[in-house]
Amino acid sequence: MIKEFKQFIMQGDVLDLAVGVVIGSAFTGIVKQVVDGLITPLVGLVISLFIGDSDLEGALSILDWKVRDGVVFSFGDVISAIITFLITGLVLFLIVRAVNHAKNLHKKEEVEETAPSAEDYLAEIRDLLKEQNAKNIKENRNQQDI
Structure with missing residues (x-):
């Protein structure tokens, strides 16, 4: 008590x-x-x-x-x-x-x-991968055109 x-x-x-x-x-x-x-x-x-x-x-x-x-x-x-x-x-x-x-x-x-959450980091990684993938596709098309 x-x-x-x-x-x-x-x-x-x-x-x-x-x-x-x-x-x-x-x-x-x-x-x-x-x-x-x-x-x-x-x-x-x-x-x-x-x-x-x-x-x-x-x-x-x-x-x-x-x-x-x-x-x-x-x-x-x-x-x-x-x-x-x-x-x-x-x-x-x-x-x-x-x-x-x-x-x-x-x-x-x-x-x-x-601090940013795990979802924020994953969304940022996803966006970077999309940019990198789009860049690679564009480079491949330019090489095929040559």
């Missing part, structure tokens, strides 16, 4: 997945800070231009839905999370697409470097 577990862990797919999860988590943190620090204030600025409120919290509070007894549904936070998810998904998609494209280019180069 320990050998099987070791083999499972050492497979390339599992290691690639682990690296992807770690990088994805770190990248999500970066995107969250960009959304919270740049995009959310820009949204607040745009909203404040329409409602005339100069306070960011006041501008963003228009996106919240308040119910009695202090219950608040924060749609601004949900929108921020959706923007974070979409940006993270888009960037990861672009990275995966670039990696797959690079792998396909590498595979095409490997296909071009393959």
Whole structure:
């Protein structure tokens, strides 16, 4: 059981997945800070231009839905999370697409470097023999004509 577990862990797919999860988590943190620090204030600025409120919290509070007894549904936070998810998904998609494209280019180069098969050599020998035979027939006709 320990050998099987070791083999499972050492497979390339599992290691690639682990690296992807770690990088994805770190990248999500970066995107969250960009959304919270740049995009959310820009949204607040745009909203404040329409409602005339100069306070960011006041501008963003228009996106919240308040119910009695202090219950608040924060749609601004949900929108921020959706923007974070979409940006993270888009960037990861672009990275995966670039990696797959690079792998396909590498595979095409490997296909071009393959040695000719036995059939290719036999076809080349056949063609050379045909040429040589046609040449001999032509020489024989020229000698008979003389």
